[in-house]
Amino acid sequence: MESVEGNATTTGSESSGFNLPIIDFAGWKADSTKEQRYEIGKKLADACHNVGFVYIINHGVSPELLAEAFGWSKRLFDLSLEEKMLAPHPDGPAVHRGYSYPGLEKVSQVISTNDELGEKLREVKDCKESYEIGSEENEEQPNVWLPEEVLPGYREFMTKFYWECSKVSREVLTAIGTGMGLRDPEFLLKFHSGHNNQLRLLHYPPIPAAELENGSSARMPAHSDWGSITFLFQDDTGGLEVENQNEPGTFIKAHPLKNAIIMNVGDLLMRWSNDYLRSTLHRVTLPSVPDRFTGEERMTRARYSIPYFVSPDIDAVIECLSECADESNPVKYKPVVQREYRLLRAKLQYRETAPATVTAMS
Numbered sequence: 001m002e003s004v005e006g007n008a009t010t011t012g013s014e015s016s017g018f019n020l021p022i023i024d025f026a027g028w029k030a031d032s033t034k035e036q037r038y039e040i041g042k043k044l045a046d047a048c049h050n051v052g053f054v055y056i057i058n059h060g061v062s063p064e065l066l067a068e069a070f071g072w073s074k075r076l077f078d079l080s081l082e083e084k085m086l087a088p089h090p091d092g093p094a095v096h097r098g099y100s101y102p103g104l105e106k107v108s109q110v111i112s113t114n115d116e117l118g119e120k121l122r123e124v125k126d127c128k129e130s131y132e133i134g135s136e137e138n139e140e141q142p143n144v145w146l147p148e149e150v151l152p153g154y155r156e157f158m159t160k161f162y163w164e165c166s167k168v169s170r171e172v173l174t175a176i177g178t179g180m181g182l183r184d185p186e187f188l189l190k191f192h193s194g195h196n197n198q199l200r201l202l203h204y205p206p207i208p209a210a211e212l213e214n215g216s217s218a219r220m221p222a223h224s225d226w227g228s229i230t231f232l233f234q235d236d237t238g239g240l241e242v243e244n245q246n247e248p249g250t251f252i253k254a255h256p257l258k259n260a261i262i263m264n265v266g267d268l269l270m271r272w273s274n275d276y277l278r279s280t281l282h283r284v285t286l287p288s289v290p291d292r293f294t295g296e297e298r299m300t301r302a303r304y305s306i307p308y309f310v311s312p313d314i315d316a317v318i319e320c321l322s323e324c325a326d327e328s329n330p331v332k333y334k335p336v337v338q339r340e341y342r343l344l345r346a347k348l349q350y351r352e353t354a355p356a357t358v359t360a361m362s
């Protein structure tokens with residue numbers, strides 16, 4: 001283990017280009033000893049405390065399954081716009097499912113009910129398209145599927161992949177609880193049936209690098225996630241950046257590490273832990289190395305990523321863990337219900353009435 005950029009311990013080093021902690025989850029097994037589990041849990045909880053972002057390797061989502069997931073994502077986004085629009089994201093922020101064409105969703109860290117402010121933010125378009133998937137049993141967030149014949153097998157695969165990620169997320173939540181020293185290390189599981197998670201396929205189409213450099217377009221602006229934890233799988237293009245906790249306002253690159261999960265803490269776990277675990281700002285911008293551009297226009301290579309948002313159940317009340325507050329460290333946040341917190345954060349991301357026709361991809 002070596003210490004590198006940031007105040008966390010990592011297995012990488014600056015020369016290998018990894019600036020965030022890397023944790024090997026292989027030793028976290030049902031038959032591992034208590035000590036082995038604690039050691040891994042502690043590293044994970046410390047990384048979540050110090051950085052809020054961590055690479056997890058040997059996590060249990062198989063490389064074959066991941067390759068398949070990226071294959072489906074590519075086939076999905078290769079469909080014509082007309083075909084993708086057969087599964088349109090509903091208007092407004094209430095239901096976050098189905099296909100969002102480039103520019104439909106606007107990511108930001110702004111919490112407001114002022115629609116004019118939302119329009120102002122939209123002047124810089126997010127050049128990405130996405131497809132959101134949830135549990136088939138989530139009645140408040142019903143899935144919006146493509147007709148089966150448009151992409152046969154897609155629904156079945158994504159449903160399987162969703163539950164594979166959920167399985168691993170339960171282990172990771174337990175590891176965090178163990179590392180934090182919670183009296184009941186499985187406490188968080190009581191609030192995470194898995195039915196309120198969200199699988200997101202993302203495609204960032206090529207755009208001229210200059211547009212990202214001069215700020216006239218964005219890929220994904222800086223934001224924190226809203227749930228408990230997020231798993232992120234990314235291709236080898238690069239572009240994800242994480243706020244440097246030692247120098248707020250500056251960002252460090254989260255380089256691609258094949259088959260790793262990049263895990264980060266979301267706002268609700270931050271609130272549960274009374275800020276002990278950090279929900280760190282992150283963004284997607286230019287790919288990290290110059291050969292990610294082509295041609296005179298320096299077209300930015302397409303990028304694919306797959307976040308999996310692990311969220312408390314819709315009615316879950318997120319209230320400071322008893323282990324995370326005392327007289328010298330009072331409770332910072334009022335209890336909040338997941339549904340309400342999500343809507344608060346999502347308000348400006350989708351317009352109540354989206355434009356009727358979509359004409360251009362960029």
Ligand SMILES: O=C(O)CCC(=O)C(=O)O
Nearest residue numbers: 202225234240284305307
């Ligand atoms: O595409 C990525 O790498 C990051 C996506 C992300 O941060 C998000 O969807 O919340």
Ligand SMILES: [Fe+2]
Nearest residue numbers: 223224225282
């Ligand atoms: Fe995010």
